[in-house]
Amino acid sequence: MKSIYDPWRKTAHLACWVLMGVLLLVGCASKPSPPPQRPSTPPVREEPRPTVSRPQPPQTPLPxxxxxxxxxxxxxxxxxxxxxxxxxxxxxxxxxxxxxxxxxxxxxxxxxxxxxxxxxxxxxxxxxxxxxxxxxxxxxxxxxxxxxxxxxxxxxxxxxxxxxxxxxxxxxxxxxxxxxxWPGGIPGRFFVQVGSFSQRENADRLMREMRAGGYSGSRTVQAEIDGQTFWRVQVGEFGNLDKAEAARSQIARQTPGAFVIAD
CATH class of the missing domain: 2.40.40.10 (RlpA-like domain)
Structure with missing residues (x-):
């Protein structure tokens, strides 16, 4: 004979299973999600550094x-x-x-x-x-x-x-x-030749520039070479070879071909 409690038991069992499913869902939902992965950082591209050229000290041209x-x-x-x-x-x-x-x-x-x-x-x-x-x-x-x-x-x-x-x-x-x-105090009359021109006016212009630059004894000298006339610009004058050579070294920074002559 069927117990009058059978329907209730079935209902109770079903409710129990439903409750366990709900609890299982809640438990899964409450489980912490793994942190999102950080996007990989692209490598930093280093720009080439500009080459900095250091200024070189001016070199005195060779005589x-x-x-x-x-x-x-x-x-x-x-x-x-x-x-x-x-x-x-x-x-x-x-x-x-x-x-x-x-x-x-x-x-x-x-x-x-x-x-x-x-x-x-x-x-x-x-x-x-x-x-x-x-x-x-x-x-x-x-x-x-x-x-x-x-x-x-x-x-x-x-x-x-x-x-x-x-x-x-x-x-x-x-x-x-x-x-x-040799000791530089060799006495004499020295000049520094800074240019030679076939046109007199070009020589005179450079001579005036040299005088304005502090070489008041500068001059132009006429020379004949193979039948052609040249005008030489000579800075001076200097009383000994050392002074002339010191002036040549200074002048040669702008006029590399300058050289000392003795008169």
Whole structure:
């Protein structure tokens, strides 16, 4: 016989199952959701840094006598320093045919001065030349370029050749030793040549600029070369070689070809 409580039990069981489903849904709903994933950060692109060029200190241009030059197909590179220089070879001499002509340094050659020509030693280098055949020695000043013949290493002035007894034989085996720079107080009348023009008005214009710049003794000098007339602008004047060289170094920053001459 059926119990009168059967329908109630079924109803109770059904309610129980419904309640458990609700609780399960609530429990799932209350469970914390995982945090959203952060979007991946794209790599930072580094822009190339601009290259900053640091200003270089202005360099004083080399005088013409310190630059490479070519004679008879042979190129020579003058030394920037004579420190420790020594060599042995053949010396020759030059005299009357060059007397009163310009040397490579711009000076007027005087064959009675104790000077010498060398291919690569700096101008105004003080040298001792010893005649290895008789032991005689003399101290000279380099103010010219040469010699350019065979194995010769130095060209002596007439006076220097006399001191070393080289006049009669013409050549001699010698030793050349650098003793430093010749003292700069060489007296004389020096100028710095800053330009040469075929038009007189261009030379006069530059000469006026030089005078306005503080070189009140500046001048223009006429010269004839191969039948053509040139006007040379020369800044000065200076009472010794050191002062002229100091002015040349300053002027050469604007006029790289400037060089010292002796009057």
């Amino acid at each position: 013409p006598t310190a630059r490479p030059y070519t004679v008879l197909g042979q190129t020579y590179q003058p030394l920037t320093s004579a420190d420790g220089f020594s060599e042995e070879g053949v010396a020759s001499w030059y005299g009357p045919q060059f007397h009163a002509k310009r040397t490579a340094s711009g000076e007027v050659y005087n064959m009675y001065d104790l000077t010498a020509a060398h291919r690569i030693l700096p101008m105004q280098t003080k040298i001792r030349v010893t005649n290895l055949e008789n032991g005689k020695a003399v101290v000279l000043r380099v103010n010219d370029r040469g010699p350019f013949v065979g194995n010769r290493i130095v060209d002596l002035s007439y006076k220097a050749a006399q001191e070393l007894d080289v006049i009669r034989p013409g050549t001699a085996k010698v030793r050349v030793e650098a003793l430093g720079r």
